[in-house]
Amino acid sequence: MxxxxxxxxxxxxxxxxxxxxxxxxxxxxxxxxxxxxxxxxxxxxxxxxxxxxxxxxxxxxxxxxxxxxxxxxxxxxxxxxxxxxxxxxxxxxxxxxxxxxxxxxxxxxxxxxxxxxxxxxxxxxxxxxxxxxxxxxxxxxxxxxxxxxxxxxxxxxxxxxxxxxxxxxxxxxxxxxxxxxxxxxxxxxxxxxxxxxxxxxxxxxxxxxxxxxxxxxxxxxxxxxxxxxxxxxxxxxxxxxxxxxxxxVTDKQTLRYLGRHQPATVSLDLPSRPHHVEVIDTWNMTITPISGVFEGSVRIGLPGRPYLALRITEQEN
Structure with missing residues (x-):
C-alpha cells in the first residue's frame, strides 16, 4: 500500500x-x-x-x-x-x-x-x-x-x-x-x-x-x-x-507437498504410532482420505497427477 x-x-x-x-x-x-x-x-x-x-x-x-x-x-x-x-x-x-x-x-x-x-x-x-x-x-x-x-x-x-x-x-x-x-x-x-x-x-x-x-x-x-x-x-x-x-493445521499434523511431481506411490517414514493420511488436490480443492492406518515405513498409492499434497495426522489415543 x-x-x-x-x-x-x-x-x-x-x-x-x-x-x-x-x-x-x-x-x-x-x-x-x-x-x-x-x-x-x-x-x-x-x-x-x-x-x-x-x-x-x-x-x-x-x-x-x-x-x-x-x-x-x-x-x-x-x-x-x-x-x-x-x-x-x-x-x-x-x-x-x-x-x-x-x-x-x-x-x-x-x-x-x-x-x-x-x-x-x-x-x-x-x-x-x-x-x-x-x-x-x-x-x-x-x-x-x-x-x-x-x-x-x-x-x-x-x-x-x-x-x-x-x-x-x-x-x-x-x-x-x-x-x-x-x-x-x-x-x-x-x-x-x-x-x-x-x-x-x-x-x-x-x-x-x-x-x-x-x-x-x-x-x-x-x-x-x-x-x-x-x-x-x-x-x-x-x-x-x-x-x-x-x-x-494442528501440532499432530504434517503437510507434505509434492509439487509438479506425479508419483503413483509415495514412501513415508512415520513414527511408530498410528497415522491417518489424506490426499489434497491443491488445484481441484478436494481432500480425500486414504483408507487404513499407517505407522513406520509405508508405501501409499496416489492418483499419479501433479499438484497434490499429503496431510498426515497422528491418531488420537
Whole structure:
C-alpha cells in the first residue's frame, strides 16, 4: 500500500502540498490526502486485512522528485507518516519497494532510515524493506539479520528457497512478490494461475508467507496489480483453500507437498504410532482420505497427477 504515487499515476490527491507534479512543496503535507489514506487503512482493519505501508518507491523515476528529497526531508516525511498512521493496529512498515532501483540512495542510507523509523515508532510495528533486483538470482537480497528488521520481505520467483532463507536469518520470511498471474508482457507478470498456486504451496509448506498479485490486461480495465478492482484469475479461490488448510493445521499434523511431481506411490517414514493420511488436490480443492492406518515405513498409492499434497495426522489415543 504505497503512500507516494509512481510516475504513471495521476491521483486526485498526493501527500504533499502544492501543484502536482512539478510544484510540490516537500516541506508541507496535504492533510486531505492523509485523511483519505487513514480511512482506507481503517477500512482494511475493519475487514481483518493488514496494511503493509510502503513509504518510498523508486518508480517515480524522478518525475516528482520523491527519490532524492534529501536526508532531512526524508526524515521529516517519515516522522509525519509514522505519527499519523502508526496508531492503527493493522499497520506494517515497508521502508521501500524495490529499494535497490533507487540510484540516489545507498544501503547505508536505507539503514539510516530504517533505524530512524524504529526509533520514532512507539508502537514498534513490523518493519522491513523490499528488494527489486536479484529476483532471478539467489544472491544477497538484503541483510535481514540487522536488528531493526522484524521480518524478511522478499521478491523472488523460486519459493523453494524459503527454507534456506528461514535457516539463514531466523526471522519470518514474507515472499510478497513471487510473480503475478496474468498476461502482462513482462516475465514477472504472465505466469498461470496454476503456477502461482504451486509457488504458494511451496512457500507456505516450508513456513513462509507468500503474496498474491494479478496482472491481466485484456479485461476492459487496468491491471489489478497496483490499482485493485476485479480479480479475474484462477488462483484466488485456490489460495483461499490453502489458507483454510494452513489455519486448521494442528501440532499432530504434517503437510507434505509434492509439487509438479506425479508419483503413483509415495514412501513415508512415520513414527511408530498410528497415522491417518489424506490426499489434497491443491488445484481441484478436494481432500480425500486414504483408507487404513499407517505407522513406520509405508508405501501409499496416489492418483499419479501433479499438484497434490499429503496431510498426515497422528491418531488420537
Amino acid at each position: 504505497c503512500v507516494l504515487p509512481t510516475m504513471k499515476m495521476d491521483p486526485p490527491l498526493v501527500p504533499f502540498a502544492g501543484t502536482d507534479p512539478d510544484g510540490l512543496d516537500f516541506d508541507r503535507y496535504n492533510p486531505a490526502f492523509f485523511r483519505h489514506f487513514e480511512r482506507r487503512v481503517g477500512d482494511l482493519r475493519d475487514i481483518g486485512v493488514e496494511a503493509d505501508i510502503i513509504l518510498f518507491d523508486p518508480n517515480d523515476r524522478g518525475y516528482r522528485g520523491f527519490a532524492n528529497m534529501g536526508r532531512e526531508r526524508d526524515r521529516a516525511y517519515l516522522r509525519y507518516v509514522v505519527a499519523r498512521l502508526g496508531a492503527y493496529r493493522n499497520v506494517w512498515w515497508s521502508l521501500a519497494n524495490e529499494y535497490n532501483f533507487n540510484r540516489a540512495k545507498t544501503v547505508d542510507d536505507w539503514d539510516d532510515l530504517l533505524r530512524f523509523v524504529r526509533q520514532i515508532d512507539p508502537h514498534e510495528r513490523l518493519l522491513s524493506i523490499h528488494n527489486g533486483n536479484r529476483m532471478w538470482e539467489k544472491g544477497n537480497i538484503y541483510d535481514f539479520s540487522k536488528p531493526w528488521i522484524s521480518h524478511q520481505s522478499i521478491q523472488h520467483w523460486d519459493t523453494t528457497l524459503t527454507t534456506e532463507w528461514l535457516d539463514k536469518v531466523g526471522k519470518p520470511a514474507v515472499l510478497d512478490e513471487i510473480s503475478y498471474e496474468g498476461n502482462l508482457g513482462r516475465r514477472w507478470g504472465n505466469i498461470t494461475g496454476q503456477e502461482l498456486v504451486r509457488r504458494f504451496w511451496e512457500c507456505a509448506t516450508r513456513g513462509g508467507y507468500p503474496g498474491h498479485g494479478e496482472s491481466y490486461v485484456n479485461n476492459g480495465d487496468r491491471a489489478w496489480l497496483s490499482r485493485g478492482g476485479t480479480l479475474y484469475g484462477e488462483s484466488p479461490s485456490r489460495i483461499g483453500f490453502l489458507r483454510t488448510i494452513m489455519e486448521s
